[in-house]
Amino acid sequence: VAKGNHTMVTQFILLGLTSEPKLQTPLFIIFLMIYLITLMGNLGLITLMKTDRRLHTPMYFFLCNLSVVDLCYSSVFSPKLLIGFLVEKKTVSYSACFAQHFFFLLFVTTEVLLLAVMAYDRYAAVCNPLLYTISMPKRVCIQLVAGSYAGGILNSLIQTCCLLPLPFCGPNVINHYFCDTNPLLKLTCSDDHLNELLLVTFNGTISMSVLLIIIISYVYILFAILRIRSAEGRHKAFSTCASHLLTVTLFYVPAGLSHMQPGSKYSLEMEKVTAVFYTLIVPMLNPLIYSLRNKEVKDALRKATANNIFASC
Numbered sequence: 134v135a136k137g138n139h140t141m142v143t144q145f146i147l148l149g150l151t152s153e154p155k156l157q158t159p160l161f162i163i164f165l166m167i168y169l170i171t172l173m174g175n176l177g178l179i180t181l182m183k184t185d186r187r188l189h190t191p192m193y194f195f196l197c198n199l200s201v202v203d204l205c206y207s208s209v210f211s212p213k214l215l216i217g218f219l220v221e222k223k224t225v226s227y228s229a230c231f232a233q234h235f236f237f238l239l240f241v242t243t244e245v246l247l248l249a250v251m252a253y254d255r256y257a258a259v260c261n262p263l264l265y266t267i268s269m270p271k272r273v274c275i276q277l278v279a280g281s282y283a284g285g286i287l288n289s290l291i292q293t294c295c296l297l298p299l300p301f302c303g304p305n306v307i308n309h310y311f312c313d314t315n316p317l318l319k320l321t322c323s324d325d326h327l328n329e330l331l332l333v334t335f336n337g338t339i340s341m342s343v344l345l346i347i348i349i350s351y352v353y354i355l356f357a358i359l360r361i362r363s364a365e366g367r368h369k370a371f372s373t374c375a376s377h378l379l380t381v382t383l384f385y386v387p388a389g390l391s392h393m394q395p396g397s398k399y400s401l402e403m404e405k406v407t408a409v410f411y412t413l414i415v416p417m418l419n420p421l422i423y424s425l426r427n428k429e430v431k432d433a434l435r436k437a438t439a440n441n442i443f444a445s446c
Contacts, residue, residue, distance in 0.1 A: 142301040142320070144226050149217045149310045150405060161218035167417050168211040174420030175200040178430075185433040191269040192258065192373075195251045196423055198278050199380075202247060203416035206240040209233060210412050214310050227301075230312040235293045237311065237412075241388065242339060243285030248381050249343040250277045255374045256350040260357045288335060295331055299323055309405055311412075316404075340385075347381060376426045380419055387411040 150160060182188045182197045213233070217223045225233070257268050292314060302322040309316045314332055354374060361367045387407035424430045 142227060142303060142305040144224050144305065145230050145312065145320075146306045147213070147217060147223045147225055147310060147312075148306060148308050149214070149223055150409070157218045161215060164211065164218070164413065165215055167413055168207060168215065171207045171211075171413075171417040172204065174417065174424075175204040178420045178424065179204075181430065181433050181437060185436070187429060188433055191254055191265075191274045192251075193429075194271075194274050195247060195254055195278065198281075199244065199247050199251070200420060202240050202244050203419055205236075206244060207413060207416040209236045209240060210311050214413075217310065225312065230307075230317075231293060231297065234296070234312040234314065234317065235289050237313070238289035238292055239285045241285075241411075242288040243281050244384065245339060245343050245388070246281035246284045247278070248377075248384065249346040250281055251377050252347040252350040252381070253277075255377060256353055258373065259354045259370050284339075288339060292332065292335060308402075309408070311408075313404070313408065340388075344385070351378070372426070372428075376423050379422055379426075380415075383418060384411050384415045387415075 151157075178200045179197055182193045182200075210233075213225070254269060258265050261268060296314070296317060299318075299321040300323055301317075301320055304320065307316045307320065318329060318332070351374070354370075358367050358370045361370060387410040424434060
């Protein structure tokens, strides 16, 4: 489509993770396994938390929603990435690219906000255990989750709407495996400094706000744990937070490295490496972290397995 003296882009070419032909099949197998484990792990965790009444608590309600987000989040990237390993022409239409960009921002923002909500939940459970059921009723839990999704939609709408009016008049090659903001900004044929500033402002504000909430929550939790006299009590209190802390670290560090820096100063090759970790690896690891390190989940899994074996006899 022509506009002025420029030919406007109607599709983009995704370079993917690598252009090396010999690596396409091995990488396809590896990332297919990662995606299948992600699907089975998160679906299994969601089913377990829905069917076992012992897991009908605020913590597992938030964890269930985290699994839903991880499931959707991984599905935004994995199918297109897997197809890219099998075909020579790795194209994506203009509308499909921006749809992927929208859902990517929606789910990444929602996940970040859910991590903050889960930190507040652990604060309420450890610091005020006697008032926990009063301070975290079902209505409040639903409102916190709904607020996380609303924040994800709002951030995604703002950033995507800022990109849509920009002219893309070539080249149309995206040095990434999905339509991320920084690579798209590099392809615009207009001054992108204002959008780059908006990107840094929005992502920086959300990331730093969430980080501040998590840090404050865990400072209070640490002081509360130190006041517990018995070693067993301290261990039990800390173990309820360990899985969440590990999840925050695994997600937050690579995601922060990838999206808190201006596109003009950032290495896209480095961004691809960090993006693989927080878009594909972390959604696979989260169910394993919460199932292997959590006694209640392990007990529920043993019970479900025993019931299935008994039912099949």
